[in-house]
Amino acid sequence: MKQFYLKIMGLIFKIKGAHPLLHFILGRFVSMVVILFILGFAVFALMELAPGDIVEKHVQAQLMSEGSGIGNAMSSDLEYSEEKIADMRAELGLDKPFYMQYLHWLKQIIVEHDLGKSMISRAPILYLIKTRIFNSILLNLISLFMLTFISFALGIYFSSKVGTRTDLAATFTALFLHSFPGLLLLILLQLFAAVTGLFPVTAYPGFPFAEDPGRFVFSYMHHITLPLIGAFLGGIGGTMRMIRATMLDQLGQPYITALRARGISEGRVYFAHAFRNTLNPYITSSANLLAGLFSGSLILEIIFSYPGIGRLMYEAVLQEDIYLVLANLMFTSFLVLLGMVLADILLAVVDPRIRYSNK
Amino acid sequence: MKTYRFSTLLCTIFISGFLLFALASCSREEEMTLEEAQALKVENQAGILAGTIKKPGGTDIYAIGKSGGIWNSSLTGDPKTFNLIIADSDGDSSAVINTLLPGGLVQYDPYIKEWKSGCADFEITVFEDEDRMDVLFTLRDDLYWSFFDSDEKIKITADDLIFWYDEIYGNSDLQMTAYSGQFMTMSDGTDVRIEMEKLDDMTVVFHYPRIVANPLLTSNMTFGPRFIYEPALREGGVQGVKEILSIDTDVKTLPSAGAYFLTEYTPGVRLVYERNNDHWDKDKEGNPLPYFEKSINKIVPNMNTNYLLFKNGERDGYAVRAEDLDDLINTENKDYSIYDGGATMGSNFICFNQNPSGLEEPVLSWFTQKEFRQAMSRLTNRDRMVKQIYRGLATPALHHYAIANPYYDESISNVYTYNPEEALKLLESIGIKQDEKGTMRDTEGRAIEFDIITNSDNNIRMDAASIFADECGKVGIKVNLTPLDFQKMIEMLTATYDWHVILISLGSGNYWPTGGSNVWSSDGNLHLWNPLQKEPATDWEARVDYLYNEGSFTPDPVAAKEIWDEFQSILLEELPLYYLVHQNSFYAIRDKWDNVFYDNLGGLDTNRLFLKDSE
Numbered sequence: 001m002k003q004f005y006l007k008i009m010g011l012i013f014k015i016k017g018a019h020p021l022l023h024f025i026l027g028r029f030v031s032m033v034v035i036l037f038i039l040g041f042a043v044f045a046l047m048e049l050a051p052g053d054i055v056e057k058h059v060q061a062q063l064m065s066e067g068s069g070i071g072n073a074m075s076s077d078l079e080y081s082e083e084k085i086a087d088m089r090a091e092l093g094l095d096k097p098f099y100m101q102y103l104h105w106l107k108q109i110i111v112e113h114d115l116g117k118s119m120i121s122r123a124p125i126l127y128l129i130k131t132r133i134f135n136s137i138l139l140n141l142i143s144l145f146m147l148t149f150i151s152f153a154l155g156i157y158f159s160s161k162v163g164t165r166t167d168l169a170a171t172f173t174a175l176f177l178h179s180f181p182g183l184l185l186l187i188l189l190q191l192f193a194a195v196t197g198l199f200p201v202t203a204y205p206g207f208p209f210a211e212d213p214g215r216f217v218f219s220y221m222h223h224i225t226l227p228l229i230g231a232f233l234g235g236i237g238g239t240m241r242m243i244r245a246t247m248l249d250q251l252g253q254p255y256i257t258a259l260r261a262r263g264i265s266e267g268r269v270y271f272a273h274a275f276r277n278t279l280n281p282y283i284t285s286s287a288n289l290l291a292g293l294f295s296g297s298l299i300l301e302i303i304f305s306y307p308g309i310g311r312l313m314y315e316a317v318l319q320e321d322i323y324l325v326l327a328n329l330m331f332t333s334f335l336v337l338l339g340m341v342l343a344d345i346l347l348a349v350v351d352p353r354i355r356y357s358n359k
Numbered sequence: 360m361k362t363y364r365f366s367t368l369l370c371t372i373f374i375s376g377f378l379l380f381a382l383a384s385c386s387r388e389e390e391m392t393l394e395e396a397q398a399l400k401v402e403n404q405a406g407i408l409a410g411t412i413k414k415p416g417g418t419d420i421y422a423i424g425k426s427g428g429i430w431n432s433s434l435t436g437d438p439k440t441f442n443l444i445i446a447d448s449d450g451d452s453s454a455v456i457n458t459l460l461p462g463g464l465v466q467y468d469p470y471i472k473e474w475k476s477g478c479a480d481f482e483i484t485v486f487e488d489e490d491r492m493d494v495l496f497t498l499r500d501d502l503y504w505s506f507f508d509s510d511e512k513i514k515i516t517a518d519d520l521i522f523w524y525d526e527i528y529g530n531s532d533l534q535m536t537a538y539s540g541q542f543m544t545m546s547d548g549t550d551v552r553i554e555m556e557k558l559d560d561m562t563v564v565f566h567y568p569r570i571v572a573n574p575l576l577t578s579n580m581t582f583g584p585r586f587i588y589e590p591a592l593r594e595g596g597v598q599g600v601k602e603i604l605s606i607d608t609d610v611k612t613l614p615s616a617g618a619y620f621l622t623e624y625t626p627g628v629r630l631v632y633e634r635n636n637d638h639w640d641k642d643k644e645g646n647p648l649p650y651f652e653k654s655i656n657k658i659v660p661n662m663n664t665n666y667l668l669f670k671n672g673e674r675d676g677y678a679v680r681a682e683d684l685d686d687l688i689n690t691e692n693k694d695y696s697i698y699d700g701g702a703t704m705g706s707n708f709i710c711f712n713q714n715p716s717g718l719e720e721p722v723l724s725w726f727t728q729k730e731f732r733q734a735m736s737r738l739t740n741r742d743r744m745v746k747q748i749y750r751g752l753a754t755p756a757l758h759h760y761a762i763a764n765p766y767y768d769e770s771i772s773n774v775y776t777y778n779p780e781e782a783l784k785l786l787e788s789i790g791i792k793q794d795e796k797g798t799m800r801d802t803e804g805r806a807i808e809f810d811i812i813t814n815s816d817n818n819i820r821m822d823a824a825s826i827f828a829d830e831c832g833k834v835g836i837k838v839n840l841t842p843l844d845f846q847k848m849i850e851m852l853t854a855t856y857d858w859h860v861i862l863i864s865l866g867s868g869n870y871w872p873t874g875g876s877n878v879w880s881s882d883g884n885l886h887l888w889n890p891l892q893k894e895p896a897t898d899w900e901a902r903v904d905y906l907y908n909e910g911s912f913t914p915d916p917v918a919a920k921e922i923w924d925e926f927q928s929i930l931l932e933e934l935p936l937y938y939l940v941h942q943n944s945f946y947a948i949r950d951k952w953d954n955v956f957y958d959n960l961g962g963l964d965t966n967r968l969f970l971k972d973s974e
Contacts, residue, residue, distance in 0.1 A: 057846065058448060084534060120449065121439030123606040131626040187663075194667040201667040206657060208625045305659040307627025315436070315660075 021348065025341060032337040039333055041102055043326055048098035054119055054320045055088045092119055105323070116323045118316075125327045128312060135204070136308035139224060140297055143231040151236050155243025156275060162248060171241070178237030186230045186303045193226055203227040203304035227304050231297070239282075246281050250274040283346045407752065410688035411699040411945060415958035417470045422954055423642055424650040424969030431675045433657040433665055437626060441613060442604040443583040444527065447535050455630060460581045461515065461616035461639065464496050467575075469763035469960040474575050478502055478515075478639055485570055485914065492914075494565040494574045495558070496520070504584050505637040507611050507620040512637065513586060515616060517557045522589055523582035524555045532597045540577050543568055553577070572914050576871060584614045618649055618966055630656045640966070649966035650954075669695075675952065676963065679945040681749065687947055695949045698957040702754040702941035704761035707820055707864045709739065709811075709827065710936035713888040713896075717856025721805050726859075730785045732934040736775035737782035738830045744940050748822045756938035759927040760869045763960055765916075766923035773931045773938075779834055799835040808837040812851070813862040815842030823939055824862045852887060861887070862939075872923045873911045879930075880904055888935045899933050 015023045089095045093104060108116050115125040158170040193199040203226070205219035250256065251274055259269050298310035305311075309328070316324035436451035443460075446452035464479040474481070479496040486492060502515035528537040529552075542550040551568040558564055565578045592600040604613070610621040618640065619632035632654040636647045657673075659665050662680065669677035670687075672694070679687060679697060687697055711726040712718050718726070725731050741755035757772040775781075786792065790802035799807040811828060813820040821842060828838035838860075843851075851858045865885070869875065877883035881895040881904050895901035903926060910922040931937075946957045952968045 087532075088534065118439070120445075121452070121606055122442070122445055122601060123440065127605075127607040128626070135627075190664070190667065194670060197671070201664055201671060201673075202657070202659065204628055206629065206655070206673070208623070208628065303661055303664065305627075305657070305661060305664050307625070307658075311627060311660065 021345070025345065028337075028341045028344070032334070032341070035337060036330060036333060037106075040106070040326065040330060041099070043329055044098040044102040044105075047322060053089070053094055054322065055085060055092065055094060057320055058088075059085060105326070115327050118321050118324050120319055120321050125324055128324065129309060129327065129331070132307055132309045132312050135306065136297065136301075136310065139203075139227070139300075139306065139308060142224070143228055143235075143297075146228060146232055147235045147239060150232070151239035152243055152278075154236070155240045155278075156247055156270065158240070159244045159247035159251065160270070171244075174237040174241045174244075176237070177233055178241065180234075180237075182230075182234045183299055183303075185234055186227070186300055189226045189230045190303060199223075199226045201304070203300070203306040224306075227300050227306065230300060242285070243278055243282065246278040247274055250277045280347065283343050407684060407688055407750070408699065411697045413699050413701075414956050415701070416956035416961040416964065418468055420956060421642070421964070421967045423644050423646065424954055424967065426646065426650050426652065426969075428651040428653075428970040430649075430651045430654040430965060430968070431657075431673060432654065433659045433668060433674055434630065435658075435660050435662070435665070437658055438606065438624070438630070440604065440606055441608050441610070441621075442601065443588075444533055444535065444601055455621070457581070457617070458619045458632060459613060459615040459617045459621060460583065461502055463579045463581050464520075465575050465579050472763070472765045477579075481575065483574060487570070490569055492567045492570050492574060494567065494578050496563050496565075496578075498561045498563075499639050500561065501637075501639050502616060503637050504586070504614040504616050505620075505635055506614055507622055507633065513584075513614070516560045517563045518560075519582055519585045520563045520580075521555060521557050522585045524580065526592060527583075527588065527600075528580070530597070533600070537580070543571065545569060570912060570914060572911055572919055573871070573873060576873065584616075587614070619654065627658055629658060632656070642967075650969035651965075654965075669947065672949075676946065676948045676965070679947050681752070681942075684752075684945060694951070695947050696955075697945050697947045698955065698963075700944040700946060700957050700959045700962075702762075703944050703959050704763060704870065704941070705864055705866065706756035706938040706941050707823060707862055708756075708936045708938045709735070710861050710863070710887050711735070712856070712858055712860065713935070714856045714890070717858070721801060721803070722809055722859055725791075725801065725807065725809075728789050729933050730789045731791070732937075733775045734782040734785035735831075736773065736934050736937045737778050737785060738834065738836075739827055739937070739939065740777045740830050741940055742777065743830075744823050744826055747826065748819055749940065749942055752943040753940045754943075756941045758938075759930050760872070760923075763870055764872060766872050766920055766927070768924060768927070771924060771927050771931065773934070775934065775937070777830075779830070783834060793835050797835045798837075806837065807835070808839070809859040810839045810841045811860040811862060812841045812843050812848055812858050814845040814848055816845065819942075820862050827862070853884070853890075856890075872919075872926070873907075876907070879907055899929055903929055 012023070015026070086095070093101055096104070105116060108114050115129070117124055118128060154170070158167055161167040161170070190201055193201050200223050203223050205216055205223055207216065207219075209216045256269060256274060259273060260266075297306075297308060298314055300306060301308040301311040302314060309331075313325065313328040316328065434451070434454070438446075438452040438455040439449050440446050440452050441456060443456055446456050461478045463477045465474050465481050466477045467473075468475055479498045482495045482497075484493045484495070498515060498517065498520070503512040504515065505512050524541075527533060528535050529541055531538060541552050543553055545551055545568060553568065554566045556564050556566065565574070567574055571577070587603065588600055591603045595602065606624075606626075610624045613621055615621070615635045616638070618635055618638045620635050621630065622633045623629070623631035634647065634649060634652050638647060640648050642648060657668070659668060665674070666677065666680070666683050668674045670690075684697070687693075687695075711732055713723070713727050715723060741757075745751060745753045745755060755776070757776065758767065758769075759771070759773075760767040783792075786799065791799055791807060794800050801807065811824050813824045815821065821840070824840050828840050831838045848858075848861070848863070852861065852863075865875070865878065875885075877885040878887065880886060881889070881892040881900045884890055886892070889896055889900075892900070895904055906922050906926040906929070910919055910926060913919040913922060944959055946963055948955055948957075948963070951971055953971045954967045954969055955963070957963045
């Protein structure tokens with residue numbers, strides 16, 4: 001055992017010496033696993049503390065919907081006995097302490113490689129997530145790239161116009177968009193689509209990809225145009241303001257004055273020096289961007305009926321489908337942690353001052 | 360300078376564009392006060408109804424149609440399973456799966472208030488000497504489970520019914536809602552199961568251990584494909600049968616004995632049905648129903664989006680919300696018509712808590728006096744609710760039974776309608792009167808004040824509760840409106856009992872006299888005002904219990920009418936709860952469809968719609 005421990009430690013030090021970045025990434029992944037474990041434990045504990053459970057809510061809802069109802073088919077007025085409720089709890093494993101439920105859930109994932117089943121539908125959670133995750137990733141990646149490139153371009157452009165009326169107008173517009181309620185913006189966009197007929201009021205084609213792939217791609221682009229504009233307008237204000245402010249901060253630094261004094265062209269000053277340094281705060285702040293985009297697209301998915309993971313999880317929360325909610329929480333937390341690791345790696349790539357080395 | 364101009368132009372275009380777009384999406388009507396808007400709406404009521412069509416349905420009024428077309432519709436939620444057992448507790452899933460089932464053994468015709476054959480003929484035999492009865496069902500000969508794109512057919516026989524009744528509905532471990540309906544309470548208080556027996560391949564009989572008023576109500580059933588569920592149950596037991604036909608099952612493999620095959624399910628996007636030509640239900644000339652060949656149902660959870668889809672022509676039918684009615688009627692060059700279905704059967708009601716374990720004095724002693732409850736009904740201004748909340752498109756709810764109920768009687772109604780003067784007299788008769796400042800006080804000088812709860816997410820209920828509180832306030836009774844989360848409210852109703860007055864609704868109204876046994880019986884778990892009583896707390900509740908029991912076991916319609924007349928009269932006199940308003944319902948449908956009949960008794964029969972000749 002001791003030898004095994006020493007071997008492992010030796011290997012770790014060897015990796016640290018030879019591949020410091022790899023060592024750093026591995027370390028972050030290990031800490032990610034530990035954090036996810038604690039997070040899952042906390043979620044189960046919190047759900048234990050919350051009053052009521054899925055069985056109680058189900059019984060109450062059934063009671064209210066059946067009471068005094070039509071009473072056709074074979075259904076009669078419900079009379080839930082304590083035994084029946086206890087049986088329902090036992091069947092879902094809710095009769096065990098929360099840590100046992102958590103350990104059972106972990107065993108299911110690690111040993112059986114199964115995310116479990118939805119408490120309500122008994123459908124495999126993996127299947128439910130698989131059917132929607134691609135749609136969410138696709139929409140959010142397009143949105144992320146669009147937002148990043150355009151906000152960088154505008155941020156840099158308007159920073160060169162500082163103090164002018166253009167800059168004032170741009171700052172005002174950015175502030176306005178930043179403070180405009182996202183939900184209202186999406187509703188307005190949808191109304192715009194309905195009034196003009198230029199765009200569909202939903203964000204997904206009305207037929208599957210397999211039916212006609214070529215037509216689907218064009219239809220998809222048409223359908224997501226408005227939601228993308230919504231996501232773009234909702235995010236551009238904040239990002240553009242940050243880029244502009246960072247650029248201005250960099251442009252005021254002594255090294256920029258020195259570069260200009262040496263006769264370096266203005267374009268080179270902007271793009272080779274000042275711009276590069278704006279990446280640092282952007283990358284640091286964008287660690288949450290991936291997870292933020294997923295949670296942010298929730299409203300978009302509901303309003304525009306986009307078949308993404310946000311809508312699935314929203315319904316799961318409403319129905320208190322714990323395992324499905326938990327899978328979502330873990331997924332979002334994983335994205336946050338992954339975003340942080342990626343941000344650290346990118347920082348090391350773009351900023352020579354931050355390098356993981358054995359020196 | 361040039362750059363400055365260009366940039367300014369760019370920014371101006373950007374801001375103007377956004378503002379223009381925002382304005383284009385908003386109404387351009389001039390603002391008016393709430394009162395003015397309200398008055399205008401009431402004036403417009405006649406205009407609104409003039410923009411709708413009344414074309415109620417009925418027995419055998421449909422024309423012979425022709426085959427073809429696609430029906431475009433939408434659903435608000437994904438199905439969560441294709442397993443009938445799991446779907447038992449999920450409305451979205453049941454709605455999807457039920458289209459693949461053969462339907463009920465019998466059907467109730469609310470227009471003529473009689474039962475008629477469904478996928479079986481029926482015969483009721485009463486053995487008065489033995490105080491028992493049999494209900495015999497003979498299955499149609501043309502009932503099959505069919506498969507999409509295949510000639511394979513599996514005949515449905517009595518064995519299907521026996522399996523489904525005994526081993527699915529009758530399996531206590533499966534916890535189906537139909538389970539408790541298989542038992543009948545005998546006169547000695549014991550529960551005896553209604554047994555089903557197979558007589559031949561196509562005939563089964565239900566043996567009722569005692570004579571009941573409406574045996575078809577409890578024996579009517581639908582069923583799933585035995586050839587899938589039986590092996591699963593034999594091999595995997597209860598867990599095994601719950602694991603099959605999950606949402607990841609290929610829908611094209613699902614058999615159908617109903618009007619459709621489910622041919623596509625794209626999660627979150629759409630469901631596609633195609634007509635099952637083997638379905639037993641055909642028109643008078645033997646043509647298969649439905650007439651349209653395909654039905655595409657988009658999954659759209661947001662109601663506003665659903666509305667816009669209809670406006671844009673992407674849906675063929677739309678159950679109109681009150682807030683959309685004006686816009687739909689006033690649209691120019693519209694290609695749809697709006698049908699007025701009349702008053703809905705269900706209604707919100709106000710209920711006064713009378714539970715000593717949840718209510719304290721003096722509220723308990725006020726609420727337990729019937730004169731107090733009658734006075735409250737006298738202070739409930741239903742006409743004002745009709746005008747202010749429903750814009751005149753509703754009817755005061757004064758009857759206990761829904762109009763489809765076989766014992767609905769126009770003459771038996773709530774006589775305690777809005778009349779504040781009569782309310783004051785009723786209150787005075789129990790010692791409650793106004794002091795010199797106009798505050799209502801009881802015999803001990805305590806000011807009359809109580810809370811009314813309703814769920815905060817329902818604007819209509821909130822408005823109705825506000826009107827009630829306002830009317831009470833006019834005579835010096837302080838009513839505090841307390842909006843609550845729905846789950847919290849249900850918890851108060853079923854567990855803590857610590858509420859004063861509630862405004863809520865249950866199911867779809869009193870469709871059957873024997874419906875709502877857990878509401879009207881004093882030992883019922885949903886006997887809202889004082890549930891789970893060991894012995895009836897009042898004489899009138901004891902009488903209601905007796906009549907409910909007698910009526911449930913009296914098949915003779917003349918004798919039963921007498922019982923149910925007294926039953927509803929007591930409830931309308933004692934008013935443990937009283938109904939408020941029946942809202943009108945409207946349905947919009949594209950003009951390209953023919954054979955459209957719509958009302959609240961039968962709804963819209965989409966299976967009979969066919970495309971007009973011009974389409």
